[in-house]
Amino acid sequence: MKRKRKSSKGNWWQRILGQHRKNSQKGSFFHSALLVFLVFFGFALFLLLYQKNSSYRWHFPKSVLMHREMLEQVAKEKDLSADLEVLYAIMNVESGGRLKDVMQSSESKGLPVNTLDTEESIEQGLSYYKELKTKARELSLDEKSVWQAYNYGIGFLYYVKEHGGLYQDSLAESFAKEMSGGKTVPYRNKIAVEENGGYRYQYGNMFYARLIEENILRNREKNKMEFSIVNKMLMSGSAVLFLYIMLLETFMTDSESTARVFKMSVKDLKGKKLNTLFKNQGIYNGLLGIALLYSTYRPGGGNMELSVVILSIMFLVAVYGGLSSDKTIILKQGALPFLSLVSLFLRW
Numbered sequence: 001m002k003r004k005r006k007s008s009k010g011n012w013w014q015r016i017l018g019q020h021r022k023n024s025q026k027g028s029f030f031h032s033a034l035l036v037f038l039v040f041f042g043f044a045l046f047l048l049l050y051q052k053n054s055s056y057r058w059h060f061p062k063s064v065l066m067h068r069e070m071l072e073q074v075a076k077e078k079d080l081s082a083d084l085e086v087l088y089a090i091m092n093v094e095s096g097g098r099l100k101d102v103m104q105s106s107e108s109k110g111l112p113v114n115t116l117d118t119e120e121s122i123e124q125g126l127s128y129y130k131e132l133k134t135k136a137r138e139l140s141l142d143e144k145s146v147w148q149a150y151n152y153g154i155g156f157l158y159y160v161k162e163h164g165g166l167y168q169d170s171l172a173e174s175f176a177k178e179m180s181g182g183k184t185v186p187y188r189n190k191i192a193v194e195e196n197g198g199y200r201y202q203y204g205n206m207f208y209a210r211l212i213e214e215n216i217l218r219n220r221e222k223n224k225m226e227f228s229i230v231n232k233m234l235m236s237g238s239a240v241l242f243l244y245i246m247l248l249e250t251f252m253t254d255s256e257s258t259a260r261v262f263k264m265s266v267k268d269l270k271g272k273k274l275n276t277l278f279k280n281q282g283i284y285n286g287l288l289g290i291a292l293l294y295s296t297y298r299p300g301g302g303n304m305e306l307s308v309v310i311l312s313i314m315f316l317v318a319v320y321g322g323l324s325s326d327k328t329i330i331l332k333q334g335a336l337p338f339l340s341l342v343s344l345f346l347r348w
Contacts, residue, residue, distance in 0.1 A: 059222035060088050060215070063097035070119060074126050083133075086143075087126065089215035090150060093208070108153075132157065141165060144209045148172050151208035152179075172209060176201035227302045234340040235296045235307060238314060241336055242289035249282025288314055308344060311337045 058065060071091070075081050091097055094104040099114060103125025106115040116124055129150060135157055136146045144167035149156040152175060159175050160167055180203035187200040191207050191214070200206050227235070288310055295306040318334025 058085075058088055059219045060092050061096060064088060064092045065097070067091065067097055067102055067118065067122065070122055071126075074122050078126050078130050080126055080130060083129070085216055085219060086147065086212065087129065089212045089219070090125070090129070090147075092215055093211045139165070142167050144213070147212040148209040151204045152176075153204075167209065169206075169210065172206045173201070176203045176206040179203040227296060227307075228343075231340070231343050232296060234336060234343050235292060235311070238311065238336040238340050239289040239292040239296070241333065242285045242292070242314060245333070246282040246286030246289065250286065251282070285317070288317075304344070308341065311341050311344075315341065 058068070065088075071087060072081070072084060075084055075087060080087065091102055095102045100118055101114045101116050101121040102118050103121045104113070105121050105125035105128055106113055108128040109116070109124050129146070132146045132149045132154060135154060136142075136149070139157055139161045141157055141160055145157055145160045148167060152172075156172075156175055160171055163171055180201040183202040184199045185202050186198060187205075187207075188198050189207060189211075191210055192198050192200055195207075205211070292307065292310045292314070295303040295310060314337035315334045318330050318332075318337065321333060322328070322330035
């Protein structure tokens with residue numbers, strides 16, 4: 001009977017231990033799943049917030065931007081919101097926003113120049129642009145062909161299709177030359193002066209697509225935000241913090257300093273599994289720190305999108321650490337990345 005009791009007791013302990021292992025595995029799986037969810041959710045959220053915060057900053061003249069509300073409303077109605085940058089550039093090239101017919105679209109409706117008022121001009125201009133874009137898609141033409149066709153008319157799209165199907169400045173010139181019979185007029189724009197001494201053919205503007213591109217590139221260049229001193233200080237602090245964590249976890253794994261920071265005993269840290277885990281975590285944290293330094297100080301200017309992604313991951317790693325072990329980690333490890341993100345969104 002005693003042997004049976006021992007066996008029964010042994011089985012009972014084995015069942016308890018087995019259940020504990022299962023629970024531990026479930027807990028480990030839950031924490032891993034939670035981390036993955038937080039990283040992807042956080043990445044999507046922060047990137048969305050960044051894009052929303054930065055997508056509405058246009059660097060065009062005030063005389064153009066005063067029509068912003070109307071232009072963006074009509075663009076949305078016509079499913080052209082993705083083309084707003086081009087539409088702003090067209091308005092700036094056509095009228096600088098200063099004429100009544102801001103899109104200079106009266107002629108595309110068969111009316112005399114400057115017939116339409118501002119609201120009608122934007123409505124017609126965007127309808128015409130969409131028509132050109134649709135036809136270009138049917139003909140498998142590129143975007144620059146659409147830009148030039150806004151100035152020349154839809155016939156230019158067929159001309160491009162007949163001459164290779166890809167916009168070239170030489171095609172814009174030869175089309176204007178044919179349509180004007182070779183007649184030229186003075187044109188003192190910088191592009192024309194540098195290219196041919198300052199003239200264009202007396203049909204439309206053969207430099208139109210280049211003027212649109214020039215406006216777009218200027219807008220994008222100005223939209224490249226240089227990190228402020230506050231941004232750089234907070235981001236550098238975040239990077240140094242994660243590099244320090246790497247130093248503790250990877251190179252000083254079982255030291256007194258590491259034990260003190262992580263509130264563990266040196267004996268525990270010397271354990272094989274925990275020791276390996278800390279070293280791997282350290283490498284991961286260090287790579288985040290190095291990547292953030294690169295995105296902040298890379299040659300040619302910082303990379304905003306990359307910085308947002310890295311800081312988001314840093315913050316979420318801290319949140320995960322706080323939820324799975326010590327809540328103070330959220331403050332100690334997550335405060336600087338969080339403040340860095342806030343400073344980027346608010347453009348401190």
